[in-house]
Amino acid sequence: MxxxxxxxxxxxxxxxxxxxxxxxxxxxxxxxxxxxxxxxxxxxxxxxxxxxxxxxxxxxxxxxxxxxxxxxxxxxxxxxxxxxxxxxxxxxxxxxxxxxxxxxxxxxxxxxxxxxxxxxxxxxxxxxxxxxxxxxxxxxxxxxxxxxxxxxxxxxxxxxxxxxxxxxxxxxxxxxxxxxxxxxxxxxxxxxxxxxxxxxxxxxxxxxxxxxxxxxxxxxxxxxxxxxxxxLHPDILPLELKEKVGYRPDPALKERLLEALEKDHIYRQEGLTIGELARTLSVQEYRLRRLINGEMGFRNFNDLLNRYRIQEACELLDRPDLPIIRIATDIGYPSPGPFNRVFRTLTGQTPTEYRQRKKE
Incomplete structure (x- = not known):
């Protein structure tokens, strides 16, 4: 043998x-x-x-x-x-x-x-x-x-x-x-x-x-x-080996999601997860994932939250009376450190630099 x-x-x-x-x-x-x-x-x-x-x-x-x-x-x-x-x-x-x-x-x-x-x-x-x-x-x-x-x-x-x-x-x-x-x-x-x-x-x-x-x-x-x-095409191997499975839009769910983000500002909730957001919207988590990825183009849930948080931060930085640490915590970050890193990644400058340039 x-x-x-x-x-x-x-x-x-x-x-x-x-x-x-x-x-x-x-x-x-x-x-x-x-x-x-x-x-x-x-x-x-x-x-x-x-x-x-x-x-x-x-x-x-x-x-x-x-x-x-x-x-x-x-x-x-x-x-x-x-x-x-x-x-x-x-x-x-x-x-x-x-x-x-x-x-x-x-x-x-x-x-x-x-x-x-x-x-x-x-x-x-x-x-x-x-x-x-x-x-x-x-x-x-x-x-x-x-x-x-x-x-x-x-x-x-x-x-x-x-x-x-x-x-x-x-x-x-x-x-x-x-x-x-x-x-x-x-x-x-x-x-x-x-x-x-x-x-x-x-x-x-x-x-x-x-x-x-x-x-x-x-x-x-x-x-x-x-x-x-x-x-997993095209997320790992970007070759046209097979057609990408099409995403079927869900206008009603998208409207509820945008309302939660833009009107209720749910992204301000520290440590928010996609599971918690799905429960808030009373929808299955996989449907919410498909919507955010397939129709809105985000590959990561934190990318979605950061986009809305930094957008609001840019508006709040126009107010000189608000300390940066308060802005960070108000929009959902646990401390100024993560806020500064994300802000710099998305805007190319720190919150302090952004505020100073707005004054000029």
């Missing part, structure tokens, strides 16, 4: 490589067809390419002569790709689940920190079979050197999980909301599997079963990823 499983594993890896490569090609085309501001297809492409590098190196481990894997060029190319895999996964997750995401110095620092960590902990000790982001051969010595890098990878995965979970309450894109829930479940299972395989199964020398399960999981996740990417 063992020879059969040894023969099965390369076959699974060939299928993984072909499938991931095809998806990467679709994302590359998408990145060339979208605006430069939309970085989701590009980050998706890099995530898939680093996944492809990992899969190819894994396959070479089983079919290639040891001399090939030990060459400096192979170690450099494949080692860099494997080390970048968790980082690319993290960046892609942020670009998909955080509408306000923009790469900055923090993200560059995290990338540089990855290579610094490797330089300190793994000089000349890269294992010959990196499982997922880095794999141990099961030896305690390897695990000791790999542990900081495993923690780094798990930290990025946990943060991706947190971002996906945190945005569930305010996300107005229904299909992406479904993806958030699926993502939380899958990543939770993935984390549990990483911990179990690294610290329980591999020390028990269960390398072949673990590798077979890893290859099968990669194949199934790749298929799921492709299906979701197509289904």
């Amino acid at each position: 063992a020879p059969f499983f040894h023969a099965l594993l390369p076959g699974l890896l060939w299928m993984d490589i072909a499938l991931v490569g095809a998806i990467a090609g679709i994302f590359l085309i998408a990145s060339m067809r979208t605006s430069k501001k939309d970085l989701r297809p590009l980050f998706g492409f890099f995530f898939l390419i680093t996944t492809e590098i990992y899969l190819i190196y894994w396959l070479l481990h089983y079919i290639a002569p040891p001399e090939l894997l030990s060459s400096s060029a192979v170690q450099l190319v494949f080692g860099a790709g494997i080390l970048l895999l968790p980082y690319c996964f993290w960046m892609f997750s942020l670009s998909v689940f955080d509408d306000g995401f923009r790469p900055g110095r923090l993200h560059l620092a995290v990338l540089l920190g990855r290579f610094l960590l490797v330089a300190v902990t793994l000089p000349g000790r890269l294992p010959e079979h990196p499982f997922l982001f880095l794999e141990s051969s099961g030896k305690s010595d390897d695990l000791l050197y790999l542990f900081p890098n495993i923690l780094y990878s798990l930290a990025l995965i946990f943060h991706s999980l947190l971002v996906a979970h945190r945005g569930q309450r305010d996300d107005l894109v229904e299909l992406r909301l479904d993806l958030r829930r699926i993502f939380v479940l899958l990543i939770g299972l993935l984390i549990a599997w990483i911990i179990a395989s690294l610290f329980i199964l591999r020390p028990l020398q269960a390398d072949l079963p673990v590798s077979l399960i890893n290859a099968t999981m990669t194949l199934l996740l790749s298929l799921a990823f492709l299906w979701l990417a197509i289904r």
